[in-house]
Amino acid sequence: MKTSRILIALLCAAPAAFAQKLQLSGDAVKIGLLTDMNGVYSAISGPGALKSAEMAADDFMKANKDFAGKVSVIAVDHQNKADIATNKANEMFERQEIDLITDNVNSATALAIASVTQQRNKLFINTGAGTSQLTNENCNHNTFHYAYDNYMLANGTGTAVTKQGGKTWYMIYPNYAFGQNLERQMRAAVEKAGGKIVAPSDATPFPNTDFSTFILKAQSLKPQIFGTMQAGADLVNVVKQYNEFGLKKQGIGLAIGLLFESDVAALGQDAYEGATATVPWFWNLDKKATDWTRRFEKEVGHKPSFDQAAVYSAVTTYLDAVKRAKTDDPEKVIAALEGHGFNDFFAHNATIRKEDHRVILDVYQVKVKPKKDAKEEGDYYTKINTTSAKDAFTPLSESKCKMATTASR
Amino acid sequence: MNWQLVLIQVFNGLVNGAFYALLSLGLAVIFGMLGIVNFAHGALYMLGAFIAYAIGERFGIGFWPALIVAPIAVGIIGVVLERLLLRRLYDVPAAYNLLLTFGLTLLIQDGVRVIYGISGQPYAGPAQLGGATNLGFTYFPTYRLFVIGVSILLCGTTWFIIERTRVGAVVRACTENPTVTRAFGIDVSLWVTAVFGFGALLAGIAGVMAAPIYSVDPLMGADLIVTTFAVVVIGGLGSILGSVMTGFMVGVLVAIGSAVYPPIANTLIFILMALVLLLRPSGLFGLAEAR
Numbered sequence: 001m002k003t004s005r006i007l008i009a010l011l012c013a014a015p016a017a018f019a020q021k022l023q024l025s026g027d028a029v030k031i032g033l034l035t036d037m038n039g040v041y042s043a044i045s046g047p048g049a050l051k052s053a054e055m056a057a058d059d060f061m062k063a064n065k066d067f068a069g070k071v072s073v074i075a076v077d078h079q080n081k082a083d084i085a086t087n088k089a090n091e092m093f094e095r096q097e098i099d100l101i102t103d104n105v106n107s108a109t110a111l112a113i114a115s116v117t118q119q120r121n122k123l124f125i126n127t128g129a130g131t132s133q134l135t136n137e138n139c140n141h142n143t144f145h146y147a148y149d150n151y152m153l154a155n156g157t158g159t160a161v162t163k164q165g166g167k168t169w170y171m172i173y174p175n176y177a178f179g180q181n182l183e184r185q186m187r188a189a190v191e192k193a194g195g196k197i198v199a200p201s202d203a204t205p206f207p208n209t210d211f212s213t214f215i216l217k218a219q220s221l222k223p224q225i226f227g228t229m230q231a232g233a234d235l236v237n238v239v240k241q242y243n244e245f246g247l248k249k250q251g252i253g254l255a256i257g258l259l260f261e262s263d264v265a266a267l268g269q270d271a272y273e274g275a276t277a278t279v280p281w282f283w284n285l286d287k288k289a290t291d292w293t294r295r296f297e298k299e300v301g302h303k304p305s306f307d308q309a310a311v312y313s314a315v316t317t318y319l320d321a322v323k324r325a326k327t328d329d330p331e332k333v334i335a336a337l338e339g340h341g342f343n344d345f346f347a348h349n350a351t352i353r354k355e356d357h358r359v360i361l362d363v364y365q366v367k368v369k370p371k372k373d374a375k376e377e378g379d380y381y382t383k384i385n386t387t388s389a390k391d392a393f394t395p396l397s398e399s400k401c402k403m404a405t406t407a408s409r
Numbered sequence: 410m411n412w413q414l415v416l417i418q419v420f421n422g423l424v425n426g427a428f429y430a431l432l433s434l435g436l437a438v439i440f441g442m443l444g445i446v447n448f449a450h451g452a453l454y455m456l457g458a459f460i461a462y463a464i465g466e467r468f469g470i471g472f473w474p475a476l477i478v479a480p481i482a483v484g485i486i487g488v489v490l491e492r493l494l495l496r497r498l499y500d501v502p503a504a505y506n507l508l509l510t511f512g513l514t515l516l517i518q519d520g521v522r523v524i525y526g527i528s529g530q531p532y533a534g535p536a537q538l539g540g541a542t543n544l545g546f547t548y549f550p551t552y553r554l555f556v557i558g559v560s561i562l563l564c565g566t567t568w569f570i571i572e573r574t575r576v577g578a579v580v581r582a583c584t585e586n587p588t589v590t591r592a593f594g595i596d597v598s599l600w601v602t603a604v605f606g607f608g609a610l611l612a613g614i615a616g617v618m619a620a621p622i623y624s625v626d627p628l629m630g631a632d633l634i635v636t637t638f639a640v641v642v643i644g645g646l647g648s649i650l651g652s653v654m655t656g657f658m659v660g661v662l663v664a665i666g667s668a669v670y671p672p673i674a675n676t677l678i679f680i681l682m683a684l685v686l687l688l689r690p691s692g693l694f695g696l697a698e699a700r
Contacts, residue, residue, distance in 0.1 A: 038522075038527075039527065040527055040628070041527075042527055043526055043527050043528040175671075175672055202671050203671050203672050204667075204671055205667075205671070205672070205674055205675040207632055208675070209623045209624070209629075209632060209633070210421070210424070210425050210623075210664075212421045212424070212553075212664075213418065213421060213664060213667045213668050213671075214671075216417055216421070216547075217668075220414075232528075233528075233529055233624045233626055233628070233629075234624075236529045236624040236626075237623055237624050240621075240622060240623070240624065241622065244534075244550050244552070244553075244621075244622060245541075245550060246541060262528040263528070263529075265528065265531075266528050266529030266530060266531060266624065266625075266626070267529070267531045268531040271531070
């Protein structure tokens with residue numbers, strides 16, 4: 001036993017000691033997107049995210065002509081079902097020898113993939129799911145959380161809106177894990193910033209089409225801010241009815257928990273005018289972001305969602321770590337990722353926290369601008385505030401993550 | 410909870426009920442005559458909304474013309490489906506029809522998704538009905554009152570035609586005894602097609618009217634069809650009056666439920682369905698013998 005361990009240690013150390021040569025499993029770095037390719041979230045992830053990952057791989061190879069290996073990218077559909085995600089993740093790691101699973105929208109599938117990744121000691125960088133559990137209760141050695149999470153959304157929007165004068169709040173949330181989690185954190189942020197919750201938040205059925213009950217309740221409560229934690233089609237319904245009942249005209253502002261570009265497109269930006277949300281990125285944030293967006297647009301035909309941009313950044317960050325580690329061995333790549341600080345067109349002032357594998361970065365509070373102020377199709381947001389990386393995410397002191405070390409696994 | 414809030418919720422419920430009623434009315438008419446459980450009804454409703462959106466987008470056709478054009482288009486699609494596909498399955502057990510219409514639902518949904526994508530599309534309601542109307546106890550969006558009105562009018566007319574006119578008599582005769590009806594020189598198969606087309610048309614109208622207030626996306630019908638089936642079961646399969654009354658009743662019940670205790674609102678429908686099935690299997694308004 002002892003000798004074999006020494007032997008393994010020697011074998012592992014040998015390549016590094018003798019030749020600083022790239023060591024790849026199967027001679028290639030294989031990246032797999034496991035995400036919603038056809039369903040409700042495919043507009044924000046799906047085929048656009050695949051293109052984005054391919055662009056990242058191409059750019060990496062062009063920039064690193066001396067990189068001795070190949071990089072391949074595939075995409076697999078998890079159909080938003082946790083059991084399918086588990087099966088597919090196993091298959092990808094086992095049969096297709098995937099080194100990294102990334103993207104993934106949907107919190108339930110994220111937790112499933114994180115668990116498989118840990119069992120197989122591979123790598124998972126989640127960009128599309130919001131649940132803060134990935135870097136808290138359910139954190140693990142092999143999983144990283146990129147782009148955004150519920151804490152960042154709630155904390156950012158709740159704090160910024162309250163500080164800018166929206167002192168009284170009434171909120172509604174969809175009655176499942178994502179919504180409950182988001183509401184709890186938003187409420188905490190509002191109260192911490194000196195705001196007041198005027199009535200207990202209401203849980204709405206999920207999915208749901210008719211929110212008029214709650215809109216009318218808001219109308220009679222007259223808070224300064226009506227907060228909605230709904231996402232996707234539910235959010236579109238809420239905003240449609242918020243306008244229909246004329247809440248904005250009655251001086252009741254709108255704060256949105258999770259807002260994607262496609263939600264704005266679904267109603268037209270005038271319906272959202274003045275609404276506040278927090279995003280990790282938007283396409284015309286700065287020149288670098290816009291330049292990248294023009295390339296993406298040319299390939300895909302529409303503007304990227306922040307998840308699609310995050311996938312490019314995550315893939316690049318991963319490949320960069322492989323280059324620095326000179327191997328795709330998960331242990332060494334994880335070591336190269338941990339504590340790494342970087343900047344790219346997506347992530348500003350980013351650091352990969354070693355303690356909980358949260359990738360922290362600057363995030364932005366945005367207000368939706370009216371259509372007449374838009375310079376082109378998709379010009380939705382005005383930046384109203386920047387929350388710095390260190391303030392945007394769960395402080396480590398509050399993190400519930402107990403990261404198992406390699407030794408104890 | 411004060412009476413004012415209850416009244417507001419009743420009106421809210423009537424709006425939802427208006428959609429349930431229109432959809433379940435179509436289902437009931439089709440089931441009553443053809444014995445088909447038309448699972449594709451939700452997809453036809455969604456098509457109504459999307460056709461309105463598409464002709465607005467391409468040709469600048471507004472809400473009012475769309476309210477005529479889109480339902481007729483959906484009705485024609487219904488006629489084509491009946492002639493080409495459903496017709497072939499009348500002699501086999503009902504499960505085959507269910508499978509066929511379920512498959513059609515998937516095809517229609519995915520077809521729309523391929524063209525327009527999965528996320529919602531914007532659709533503006535008519536400007537004339539943009540404001541709010543004073544009901545004495547609250548200001549209520551005028552468009553929603555319009556929806557309630559149109560639904561009651563359509564349901565009432567349909568009931569009247571089927572129960573009180575000669576056309577209705579023929580339709581009922583085709584249902585009761587096709588063989589004898591044929592012997593009177595009436596082309597039963599033509600009437601069957603017409604009825605299916607009419608059911609589809611009602612779904613189309615509901616779809617267009619839903620477009621300004623609900624999210625216009627490929628799955629909008631899938632979300633609604635389950636509730637609608639529950640309404641039909643509660644009302645009594647094939648009972649026209651039952652479907653309409655139950656549609657409005659369920660709408661109001663859910664609205665009041667969601668004001669009292671939101672988490673239970675959608676479950677209420679199914680609790681009611683279970684109770685009705687236990688105590689009165691043929692439905693609240695159904696015939697004594699369950700079909």
